[in-house]
Amino acid sequence: MKAALRNYHARMQRVLDHIDRHLDDDLGLDALSAVAAFSKYHFHRQFAATFGLSVHRYVQLARMKRASYRLAYRDAQSVTAVAMDAGYDAPDAFARAFRQRFGQSPSAFRKGPGWEPWLAAFGPLDDARSKLVQTTYTPDDVTIREVAPTRVAIMAHRGAPAGLGATIRRFIAWRKAAGLHPATHPTYTIWRSEPRPASPADYSIDLCVGTDRPVADAQVDEGAGGGTVRLGNIPGGRCAVLRVVGHTDNLEPAARYLYREWLPASGEEARDFPLYCQRLSLFPDVPEHEAVADLFLPLE
Incomplete structure (x- = not known):
C-alpha cells in the first residue's frame, strides 16, 4: 500500500511540475491526465481530492501568480503581453479576472501593488501544494x-x-x-x-x-x-x-x-x-x- 501511495503521489507531483514548466501551453484535462497516466474521466476528481482545488482553478492561480510577479517585479513586458502569457485572449478579460482576485487593475498593481490581498489570493495555491510537496531533508x-x-x-x-x-x-x-x-x-x-x-x-x-x-x-x-x-x-x-x-x-x-x-x-x-x-x-x-x-x- 505504501509503495502504491508513493507511486500515486509521484504521478501527481509530475503533474504539478508539468504545470509549472508549461504555463504557456495547453493545460487541459486531456493533456494533464496523460502526464499523470490517469483516465481523463476520473482525473479531475482525483486532482481535486488530492489538492482541494479543481485542475482549472489550480492552473488559473499558477498563471496568475506568474503574471503578478511579472507585473510587480519585471517591467520588460507590457500588460498586454502579460495577459497573453497568463492564458487570456484579450487584455480586458485578464483585467477583470485580475481585479476580481486582487482588487486592482493590472496597471494599478504594477504601479503600486496591494500586498495584503495579493498574499491572501494565493493561500489556496500554497495550501494545495503543501498537501503533497513536503520535502524531507536528511x-x-x-x-x-x-x-x-x-x-x-x-x-x-x-x-x-x-x-x-x-x-x-x-x-x-x-x-x-x-x-x-x-x-x-x-x-x-x-x-x-x-x-x-x-x-x-x-x-x-x-x-x-x-x-x-x-x-x-x-x-x-x-x-x-x-x-x-x-x-x-x-x-x-x-x-x-x-x-x-x-x-x-x-x-x-x-x-x-x-x-x-x-x-x-x-x-x-x-x-x-x-x-x-x-x-x-x-x-x-x-x-x-x-x-x-x-x-x-x-x-x-
Missing part, C-alpha cells in the same frame, strides 16, 4: 563549507512581512539602476528576526547584492525603515549549507530542519551571525519548481 543534504567573506550592498526591511513586497520592488529597481544584474552579482537574504515575531513590526530582513564596488548615492541606514542602501559584509567562515530546489519563497521548513534536527545531532555550534541564503535562480525567471536557493547556517 543529514546527507547538508554540507559544511568554508565560505569566503562577501561584500554586499544591503537594503533593510523593518516592519510587517506584508510590506516586504514593496521593499523587494525598491531593491530590484535600485540594483537595476546600479547595474548590479543577478547574473553577475549574487543575491542574498539575511533573516534578522524570527519568521513570525510576536509583533509584526519586529520582523526584520536584509536584501543584499554582492558587490566590490562603491555604491553610488547610497544613504547610510542604521536599520530603520526599508528602501535606503548601505554597504556591509557577510562574514566568512564555516557554514552548514542546505540547498532548496523549488518554491523557494518559503524556506522556513528547510531552516526548521537545520535548527531542530541537523544542528543538535551534528555536535556543531551556531556562530553569532544570522541564518542567510543565496538565491541562485529566481521565479519568474525560471519555473517555480526550478528556483534554487542555498541556505547557510554559520558555524563556530
